Ligand code: SAH
């Protein structure tokens with residue numbers, strides 16, 4: 175099995191293109207028995223999942239792959255060779271959603287495959303997908319993945335069209351069988367859905383209301399990951415820091431961070447995405463006290479203008495946001511800060527846009543993911559007046575990206591000559607160069623006289639800095 179990622183919509187980091195590993199593959203009957211499952215109905219059939227969207231989607235695909243393998247499906251090497259083809263989709267912007275239908279078009283009239291649509295487009299479009307692409311036989315949103323085994327059973331016993339679109343679930347999609355694809359960094363969902371109501375955003379509808387997992391279950395999974403050899407864990411949630419432990423011990427997010435970081439063998443704990451409204455000083459304190467908690471916070475601002483923030487229903491003002499940045503900047507350990515910005519929200523004036531540019535200067539971000547506003551179905555912003563012409567949106571985006579490029583260049587240049595700790599996660603053979611990330615999530619390309627550095631923590635001297643990465647030498 176393999177995933178394709180749409181990097182343009184990946185909110186935080188371009189995924190590492192790591193070699194596929196065989197953790198838990200192929201699944202054995204004994205694994206199924208251990209997980210309390212019966213061995214396979216759909217034995218021998220093969221599947222392929224193509225994934226679009228954010229890290230939560232990428233990780234959901236790993237969970238779905240685990241569920242399929244527990245039913246006896248085997249991963250196919252290519253889509254063409256698979257009996258079951260699944261698209262795990264994203265609908266955050268119009269382009270992402272359109273891409274799904276063009277991909278589905280490639281299977282028009284196909285008879286010998288089962289085609290399914292998962293994820294945010296599945297949830298948003300529902301039955302409409304069967305209308306537009308009648309060769310699809312499975313539509314299931316992320317809040318219903320717990321039902322996937324039943325839906326598959328229905329298909330296996332001759333069902334033609336099955337759907338899972340419930341959003342009222344109280345539970346999360348936990349699975350013992352997750353088939354992780356990245357051998358370096360393990361993703362771990364701690365909270366699903368979103369209870370905010372940003373006026374431009376589809377996520378509360380596509381992923382349903384917020385549900386947190388019990389801290390005991392999270393720690394148990396993190397312990398298993400450490401035992402399996404993972405040293406870096408990334409905690410995931412659309413608003414990861416809104417985490418509220420539903421179990422009696424009632425941990426908040428910073429307590430959970432400390433708990434995961436204390437697990438023997440875990441060297442790095444990352445988390446994304448934080449909502450500014452729930453970002454407290456306790457999170458900064460946890461990072462200060464705990465070297466294993468990465469010194470990086472992704473804190474989407476979306477805009478630097480109070481007027482636009484209000485229209486977006488973001489629940490904070492520019493001053494409140496900057497107040498939180500001050501806590502971060504006052505920390506005893508430097509903490510890098512990245513953000514998401516939407517350009518060209520309805521009614522955004524030149525003055526509002528200038529406020530966003532000045533926010534970039536005021537914060538001094540280490541990275542910015544910037545997007546052209548895209549009107550989405552059934553969001554209140556789509557009904558607002560004052561659409562910004564496409565050309566003007568593009569002009570503003572280019573200006574913003576150039577301003578941020580300069581800021582990053584200066585921030586990265588300040589690191590030249592220092593030694594940073596890098597977790598090596600890729601080797602680029604043509605250039606004989608290794609790549610990895612710092613705790614602050616900077617990409618470092620470096621040369622080394624050593625072989626087999628994958629998964630190693632190394633001291634690397636920074637020789638040069640570009641806006642998006644550093645170039646270094648492995649200091650032995
Ligand atoms: N839960 C995260 C973000 C989820 S979506 C948060 O609250 O910050 C990732 C990013 O996509 C958002 O931060 C926003 O910048 C962008 N985005 C969401 N909806 C969009 C839309 N309709 N048009 C353009 N960008 C959008």
Ligand code: SF4
Pocket residue numbers: 368369370371372375376377378412413449
């Ligand atoms: Fe969307 Fe806002 Fe929820 Fe983030 S907090 S997922 S932007 S509604």
Ligand code: F3S
Pocket residue numbers: 183226227228229230231263264265266293294376377380381
């Ligand atoms: Fe896209 Fe859904 Fe993630 S809309 S960004 S895949 S939550």
